[in-house]
Amino acid sequence: MRIIDLSSPVDSSWEEPDQVVHEVLTPRQGAEHMSEEMRRHFGVEFAPDELPQGEFLSLDRISLTTHTGTHVDAPSHYGSRVAYGSGIPRHIDEMPLEWFLRPGVVLDVSDIPLGTIGAARLEKEFARIGGPPEADDIVLLRTGADRHAGTHRYFTDFAGLDGPAVDLLLDLGVRVIGTDAFSLDAPFGHIIERYRATGDRSVLWPAHMAGRRREYCQIERLANLDALPGPRGFQVACFPVRITGAGAGWTRAVALVED
Incomplete structure (x- = not known):
């Protein structure tokens, strides 16, 4: 079995919004x-x-924050109340471990360097790789943003999912969605610019806000997705650190490839 590291380091010399x-x-x-x-x-x-x-x-x-380096966001990160289950979102220490060792599917969306990735772009990628992800697959978005890791551009130059794109994946039964970018949403500046232009609150962090309607986890700040053997044919292991009552936990995410 070959192990491919999909994690970015925690490095105090790197530029961070919350400095390490x-x-x-x-x-x-x-x-x-x-x-x-x-x-x-x-x-x-x-x-x-x-x-x-x-x-x-x-x-x-x-x-450091729990959102530094490669980490898994828990449902409680998205808000204090949710529209499913008991209405109380689960923390990272309460999530089932089975979610975090599953077959992986990597979607190459690196042709969109900045802004929002919609459902139509994901469906185009499904067609290219021979079909959509299956239920419980871990979906990894290769945006290429990790090439800027450690610099200011890492936080400003990337693309993220919109709400319909997240719903498309969740409708397929996906429960863990990862990205090699700083956020599963578009950059802060892009989001605010769209909101100021439209007045539409649905453009405000739609990927994260989707977690108030439906239970799922994000993996943010992955790396090295271009080293994967293909869109399928590997498992992802991304167990989050068990921090009681936390909205996220660091993970050493890896791909497991049978040679």
Whole structure:
């Protein structure tokens, strides 16, 4: 089995709307930290210099949002109330794991560099690859936006789905939709410009707002979709980190390909 990494890194040197803060304690600093923590919490005295080479273990402290790097959005990310089930959306720790290990289908929509991808464009891609996704397939949108990862353009130059396109996939039984772009919706500036021109609230983050009507998850900030062997013939594993009560969880998304 071949494993293809579909994840973008968490990198504190990259430009981010919410900047990542990454602090590293060296093995020597880790020894000093351990010594202090053992004394404070357990009443145990242990000098760092008693350790081999005076070092213990390194330690990383990271401050970031759950939407940094490749992550899975939970239904609770889309709003506090939904129009299905109990009316209360599920958090990321409540989602069934079965959703996140499924056959994958990649849709190449990289011919739309900026703006909105509609249902007609998806249907054209279905015809090109020999048919639509099946129920429970994980659909991955290859927009090509990941080539800008780490730069300002990553947040401004990409394309996202409109509401009818999301509904088309959900009508097929798809429950997880991924993209290599910053968002499954179009860029913020594009959305606001359309809203100011039309006054139509349905253009305001329609892919995310669809999650208030129907339960599904998004994977955002994927990468390397051009390395997949074809539109089908692989499984996607994208289990989200189990963060209690969170609207998203990071994932190390990969494709599993049988050779």
